[in-house]
Amino acid sequence: MLRQILGIAALSLFATAAQAQELTVYTALEADQVKAYQASFEKANPGTKVRWVRDSTGIVTAKLLAEKANPQADVVFGLAATSLMLLDKEGMLQAYAPQGLDKIKKTMRDPADPPKWVGMDIWASAICFNTVEAQKKKAATPVSWADLTKPECKGQIAMPNPASSGTGYLMVSGWLQMMGEEAGWKFMDGLHQNIASYTHSGSKPCRQAAAGEYVVGLSFEYRANKTKKDGAPIEAILPKEGLGWDMEAAAITSTTKKTDAARKLLDWSLSEGANKLYAENFAIVALPGIQAKLENIQGDVEQMLAKNDFQWAAANRDRILAEWTKRYDGKSEAK
Amino acid sequence: MAGSQADQETRQPYLVIRKVTKQFGAFTALREIDLDILQGEFVSFLGPSGCGKTTLLRAISGLDVQTSGSIHQGGRDISELPVSERDFGIVFQSYALFPNLKIKDNVGYGLVSAGKSRKEVAARVSELLAMVGLADQAEKYPAQLSGGQQQRISLARALALSPGLLLLDEPLSALDARVRARLRGEIRDVQQRLGITTIMVTHDQEEALTMSDRIVVMNHGHIEQVGTPDEIYRRPASPFVADFVGRMNFIEGKLTDAASADCRGATLRFDTDLTYAPGTGVTICVRPEDVIVRDTSRTGNAFDVDVGVMEFMGNHFSTTLHVQGSSLSISADLSMNDVRDLGIKPGGRVKAAIPPDRLRVFATVA
Amino acid sequence: MTSVAIDTTGKAATVSSPAAPVRQRTSRDDILMRVMLAVLTLWLIVTVLLPLGALLIKAGEGPKGEFVGLANFVQYFSNPALTASISNSILIALVSTVICVLLSFIFAYGLTRTCMPGRGVFKLVSQIPLLAPSLLPAISLVYLFGNQGIAKGALFGASIYGPIGIVIGEVFWTFPHALIIMTTALATSDARLYEAAESLKASAWRTFWTVTIPGARYGLISATFVVFTLVITDFGVPKVIGGQYNVLATDVYKQVVGQQNFRMGAVVGLLLLFPAVLSFFVDQWVQRKQSAALSARAVPYQPKPDTATDTFAFVACGLISLIVLVIIGMAFFASLATLWPYNLTPSLKNYDFDNMDGGGWESFFNSLRMAGYTAVFGTAIVFAGAYLVEKTKGFSFGRLLFQMLALLPLAVPGIVLGLGYIFFFNAPSNPFNFIYGTMSILVICSVAHFYSVAHLTAVTALKQLDQEIETVSASLRVAFYRTFLRVTLPVCLPAVLDIAMYLFVNALTTVSAVVFLYSPQTTLASIAVLNMDDAGDVAPAAAMAMTIFFAATIVRVLYTLLAKGALARTQAWRHR
CATH class of the missing domain: 3.40.190.10 (Periplasmic binding protein-like II)
Structure with a gap:
């Protein structure tokens, strides 16, 4: 029986160890979108894995606020900009200027320099x-x-x-x-x-x-x-x-211990590849010039x-x- | 207090119980029990339920340790030892066989743990099975055996480690009458052959009388009497023992002088003088089978009696006799021969005697 | 030779100073057993008692963690939108209970008191709801009675979203629980009473009211409270089909998951504890009464064929079974339709979970793992605990404490336990904090959640074993663990497997406790059902619920085969 108790303990240790290489990313993206994004990011950045915590916008926002004392998220990715601004007000985001920041539309980023958040799509x-x-x-x-x-x-x-x-x-x-x-x-x-x-x-x-x-x-x-x-x-x-x-945007939490990996994700978000993926789902994306019309939507x-x-x-x-x-x-x- | 047969005196007591008291909260289950049991003796604890006999057995086995007092076994103080460090084998009313193990594995259970080799275990198991007469049942499971067979297996298992003491906790109570009678003899036989000191708890006087060297009669947490079956039966030390063992007439009376009492208008004489003043209340005990209807003139206490109800019991008549000129009635067991030869029948008249040497007289507790 | 003994009335009592009390030396076995029991007691304290304590504390805390007494309760009761849920919950629970107990009584009566044909099949069908999460009937009802439901007309324009849907779903889900209790109550009646009634020429109707009902009254009481508690604390059904009809259980979820308002969640959770605790004590009382009422001499009742009764029972049980099958079948059918209700071509599109909310197929495999661990570790812990509490000598305080802790989970709704786990294990100061968000916490919580029933099963099995076996072993100087492994465990193997099965199926289908505890690494299938339904992927939700159902069924069938094969071999000794 002692062995069983130790077994559970070992089990938990194992589970904690397996987390080490992973970024915990809070998102309100749709479940059918994240898979492609993840695959592309992980291909571009071998060794960094994404673990999604997915729920609707209101809940992700409330969860982040509730966990302020014991934060879990490294990156907030694909959350409404209005929500990110709320988190910024609470001092929960850290500023970072991702590679390619100068290329994206001026309207699709936090006006602060360096920005606390960067837009992805609308x-x-x-x-x-x-x-x-x-x-x-x-x-x-x-x-x-x-x-x-x-x-x-x-x-x-x-x-x-x-x-x-x-x-x-x-x-x-x-x-x-x-x-x-x-x-x-x-x-x-x-x-x-x-x-x-x-x-x-x-x-x-x-x-x-x-x-x-x-x-x-x-x-x-x-x-x-x-x-x-x-x-x-x-x-x-x-x-x-x-x-x-509203704008879907990404930001790094001020409490993350994996800043390097987190920055890689934001860098990726501004890349052409990422924006092409966004454009498969949304009409308007951060990078100018990558505009795709959605086949079943009439009108501009x-x-x-x-x-x-x-x-x-x-x-x-x-x-x-x-x-x-x-x-x-x-x-x-x-x- | 122990029986005083000559051969027993030379032997050392194997189990010495001193001032053993057991309390369950406010209830005293055993009160200062003193008892010696000799090597090789078969002793029965007899008494009604709640008398403390099982409690005493559990104290001896260590299942329920006494509140105070000491128990020595073979010269060793075992009072504080846990069950597993004591030296006994035990047989329960429920057999308590391991249902999922074959008979041979049941019997060999303790041997395997004792580190015996496979061969030794097998040899000892067949020896034990042969002893209880079940050598051919080794490969069966307990549920495939009859109750009596299971209890014999249980006995074999208890004896496997050759313990110094065998404890039997109502071993025959779950069996039907016929099997019980046969097994009584078999257990006694095995015990005698091995010479193992044995304690049996029972509420069945017949069992105690037939199997034991000595009987300990218990009531309300204390010992009423210790003695050989014969002593217990013939000379009960208290009205309780007299009542509990065998059937008994209890006759209330008042002393008229040191050796006679008036009992409802009839005067009964007895052999020994009592030191009480005349007028003291006494209880006079006599066994129904001790009442005689032949040669009545040779003993004292002969009366003319009216014959009342006669119950046919198979080998005798249980008869109620009314002593003429008094309101004294006693029950008597009359043999078939007596009834036939003397032509005794209900409503008839006959001469009956209550031999003075068969009377037990107790001062009535005020 | 005459000897006259005199009872000298006052036998001189030996006056001696009270002897030193004898204390038995504890054997190595005793010490080992006590230590192990103490460890398991500690385990229950950490996994049951402390989380509940944390919940209690949380309900009395202010926003900054300060003690505010009953302020949160005052705030709760001053919000009519929230308190409306109390009456909603009670109403739903009452109606569901009445219907469920009535149906289960009829069904149990048919199974135990009639000679209707097909009793084996009915019994099998009646247990089906146990193999599915409570979300499944609710989803199925959407397809049956929703705006595109195939039987929408049966509601005469009333909406399935709301009380009607909740009640139907809850009755389906609680039916087997009530049935087990009612079957037991009706099966254990004394035939002699019926013979007496018959000889007194009582009519069948009178016999029913004067013998049958009084005989089953404890079962009725027990079933009533059990169902009431299950309904009032379940949130799976109202979550899916409740529409705008709020109940307490969904309020907890809404407060905690939706608004991350943990304090208010704790307050509502404590409210849910009341009916559960009440039900617990009623059940304990009933158990005592029932076992006292059953005399050992009772003669089991043997039903005699009676065309009218048998036909009525067959029709009633047939209808109920049909409803059960239709509800399951509807969910399965909907899960296979390409696009309900426009394209009913069968496809497995809805089983492509990886492109949907809820964690995909990984959730399903997580669930299997979680249920497997719960079954293995849970059975080991439960059986060891039951063994130790039954067989440890002395140590009465420790045993009493353990016994109470083991029964405590019976009085704690899963949703309340889960909430307590957040407060207790997620506290940064808790040394066990590291298990938060792992598979371990899900397993530990599930073991705790389903502990009591498993424990009682184990205790019952152990009690059936001759109590003297341990004594005999000790007198043969065999260590207790040897006897445990060699005799106790093998003899109790059927019960052990039952416990494992019970834990596995419940862990597989549960939503209530784990909904607060899963993490992105440990998404579960039952919760995926919830999340997919939330996102509007109702057909995939049905598909996942069916996947759980099939998994539970397959395991159940394998278990039955195993019981027939392996058990038959290891339990050969049972046959004469």
Whole structure:
């Protein structure tokens, strides 16, 4: 029996030892994206391995804040810039100017020099619209956000909860900035009447629309594109008022003990190879000139991006989420 | 207090128990027990359940060590020794055979651990199996044997290491009557052949009487009497022993003089003078089989009696006799011959005597 | 020769100074056993008691770790959005309990008291839910009754997302647990009572209410509390199908994982401890009553054929079994569909876990490893503990303490235990901190979580063994561990394998405790189900749940074969 206890102890030691060569990377990237990124990075940097801690934006942010006393992450990679700015305010990020910093778009990095975070790509809201179910229900294809508040959409819309989902937050922040606060909340009051479910993840509404669970799923363009490609009977719609958006960005934590390895990951993120991979998923990436149109998205995403003040979105995040939770949380999915 | 047969006196006591007391919380299970057991003796602890006989056995084996007092075995103080450092073999009512081991492995269990060679173990096992008459069962599992066979295996296993002391804890209680009677003889036989000092706990007086050299009768945590089966039966030292061993008439009376008492209008005489004042209450004990109906004039205490209920018991009649001119009734075991020859039948009249030398008289506890 | 003995009433008591009490020298065996028992006691203290203590402390802490008394509770109870969950939880648990106990009673009655055909098959089917995580029925319900569900009409427009879905899912998941209790309660009734009732010409109906129900009342009470506790502390089902209907268990998860508000999580966790502890004590009480009520002379009841009863039981059990099979079958079917509901061509696309949330196939293999370790180490620890607590001589305080600690996990919901583990093992000052985030903590937590039932199984098996075997061995001067290895362990092998099986299946399917403890290196299949469902990958979630189910089934079948083969050989002595 003693042997068994020692066995467990040995087991744990072994598990700790195996971690040594690995970077612990917190991310809110989609599970189907990280594999390609990891393979490319690890190929370019043999000897450094990536261990992902993946969850939705809100949860990764909350986790990082909660672990402030006993931090686990070495790098935060693929998290909303608004969230990274929040972490920066808490002094949790360290400045680093990755190789190739001068090549990327000026707008897609922390203005500080050297920057605390660097952008990777931009993701924007989109509507997944199930054409089969719409036909059954004789529902018209929405072309604007305002269309979604029409009574015929009642109980047919799923939307991500902004408190947990980065996609959800960029929508809310986008509406408030496009429409102004008062009109924005009024729009959401109307939308709330038609919402069937607020989901935990930004992808779930699109997948639910794809499965016909609801007709309309508020999601983002990568997921819309991908889901349609997988054969779902959906249209990806970019509402004409404009798209809420956020930037996926990367940063090194101030507490990492593996600074060298962490810097390699940021260097890689600014490389052409990395940006080409980003471009397979997103219309707009950090490096100019690598622009790919997503095959299933009609319209020019970059043109349609709404005016977005990151500073404002980050500074007001807590206030907006509190207000949102107060107004609508009853319909939220557990989590 | 020990029996005083001449051959026993020359032997050294093998087990010496002194002032052994066992408390379970406020309950005293054993009160200052003193007892000597001689080498090679077969001693039974007899008594009703809760009398302390099992507690005493557990103290001797070390399973439940006494609260105070000492136990010496073969000159060695074993009072504080753990079970594994004592020297005994034990047989339980439940056999406690290892169910997953073959008979030979059960018997050889202690031998293997003692570091004996495979050959030695095999030889000793067949010797032991032969001794209990089960040489052909070596390859079987316990569940394949009858209860009596299992108990014999259990005995063989207990004897394997040739212990100095054999402890039998109600060894026959789980068996049916026929097997029990046969095994009584076999166990006694093996014990005599090996000359091993043996203690048996039992609540069955017949078992104790037939198997033992000496019987220790216990009640309420103390020893009532120690003696040979004959002594215990014929001369019980207390009303309790008289009552517990065999059947007994208990006759209440008052002393009229030093050697007679008035019992419900009948006067019973007995042989020895008592030093109590007349009028002292006494209990007079007589065994039913000691009441006689022939040659009544040769002993004292002869009465004319009315014959009451007669129960046929197979080899005798258990009969109630009412002494004429008194309210004294006693039960008597009358032999078939007596009943036939004297024509005794219920409602009849006959002469009966209660021989004075068969009476045990105890002053009634006030 | 006459000798008259006189009982001289007051036998002079020898007045002597009280003799020095005898203390038995402890043998090497005794010392070894006590040390080992002490080590295992320490193990339970560290893996059960201290984490719970850490949870308690956390619930009384402020944001900076200062002691704030009941302030967190005050804050909790002043938030109506949170306290609404209390009544939701109680309502759900009550309704599920009533339905589940009723169904399990009918089913158990059919199995034990009738001569309906197919009892073996029914018994087998009824145990199926044990082999799947509680998420599986919930996912299946989405496919059955969701907006695209094939049986959506059966709900008459009501939504499956919410109380209806939770109740159905919970009844499915708790059914086998209640059934085991009810079967035991009904199987152990005394036939003589029925013969007496019959001879008194009582009607079948009257006999049912005056003999059957009173005879099964402890089973009913026990099943009621067990199911109530399971439901109120389960979060798998409400998480998947609860929609906007919040319950306590999902609140814990929401507070801890969603908002990283550990203090509030601790508060809700403590609330969950109440029903579980209450249920624990009721169960203990029932156990005592039940064993007292069962006389050794009871004659087992033998059902006689009765066309009406048998037909009714067959139909009822058939329906229940059918529902179980449909729920499992639906999840399997959905997991094979290329794109539900538009393209039902079978494909294995949904089993391509590596491109999805939850850690991919690695999670599945992690789960197998975790369940394997839990079975191996857990069985060793549990059986050794049960043996030592049963066989160690003296040391009564240590044994009592161990016995209490061994039963404690029965009163602790998994989600509460998991939370306690975060607080205890993740504290930087804890010397065991290094196991945080490893496979070890998952194994240790799972062993602790499922300790009690395994322990009780082991104790029961040990009690069936002749208690004098150890005495005989000691008198033959054989060391206890030899007898343990040579006799006790082989004789208890069936129970040991049962325990291993129980631990394996539970570790494979559990979500509740480990959901707080897995790390990116140790993602688990059951949690992958949760995360995939969260991300909207419902079909792959169903696929992973089915993968777990199949793995558990295969292991179960292998175990049965093993039991038939190897056990038959090693247990040859059982046959006459």
